[in-house]
Amino acid sequence: MSAFTFSFSFGANTNNSADSHASQTQKNDSYQSVSLQQQKPQQKASIFQNDNQDLNEEDEYANLQNNNQKNQKVRTGYANVTKSSEQIGRNTxxxxxxxxKKHQVVDAYFSSKIEELEKTEKEKEMQKMFDNEQVVSRVLQSLSSSKEQEQQMIENYSIKCKEYDNLVHMMNQAKKKVKVCYACNRMFASAEHLRRHEKESQMHKDNEEKLKIAQNILLL
Ligand SMILES: [Zn+2]
Known part of the structure; x- marks a missing residue:
C-alpha cells in the first residue's frame, strides 16, 4: 500500500509539473519569437553578413596584409620622427x-674690462694714500720747521680754545635769561620783556585764543 501510494503520488506530481512547464514554455516561445521579429530584424541580418565576411579566407589574408602595411607605415613614421628629433638635438x-663660443668672447671682453676697472680703482686708492702721506709730511715739516713757530702755534690754539669756551659760556647764560612765549613762539631777552608782551600785544592775545580753541578741539 505504501509503495503504490508513493508511486501514484509521484506520477501525479510529475504529470502536473510537466503540463504546467509545457504550457509555460509554449507561451514563452511565442512571446520571444514575436518580440525578436518586432525588435531586432536588422541587427540579425548585419551579424550574418559579418560572419560571412570573416569566413572568407582571401579577404582575411588581404586584411592581414593591409594591417601589416599600416604597421610598417606607423613604424617608418616613428623612425622618421626619431630621426628628425635626433637632428633637432644635434642642431640645438x-x-x-x-x-x-660667443659667450666665451663676451666673457673675455668683460673680464678684461673688470680687470681694468680694478686696476684703476687700485691706482686711485694708491694716489689717495700718497696724497695723505704728502699732507702729513707737510704738516710734520711745518711743525718741525722751528721750535719757536711750534710754540706760537700752540699758544694761538690755546687762545682760540679759551675764546670758544667763553663764547659757549655766554651763550648758556643768555639762554638761561631768555624767556619764551609759547603762544607766539617768540623769544624775549628777559622776564620783564615777556610780561610786557603778554600784557600789551594784541597779536599775543589772538594767538592765545587760537591756542585755547585748538586745545578745546583736541580735548573734545
Ligand atoms: Zn605771545
Missing part, C-alpha cells in the same frame, strides 16, 4: 656650442 647642441 651645435647652436649651444656656437653660443658658448
Amino acid at each position: 647642441s651645435n647652436m649651444a656650442v656656437k653660443q658658448h
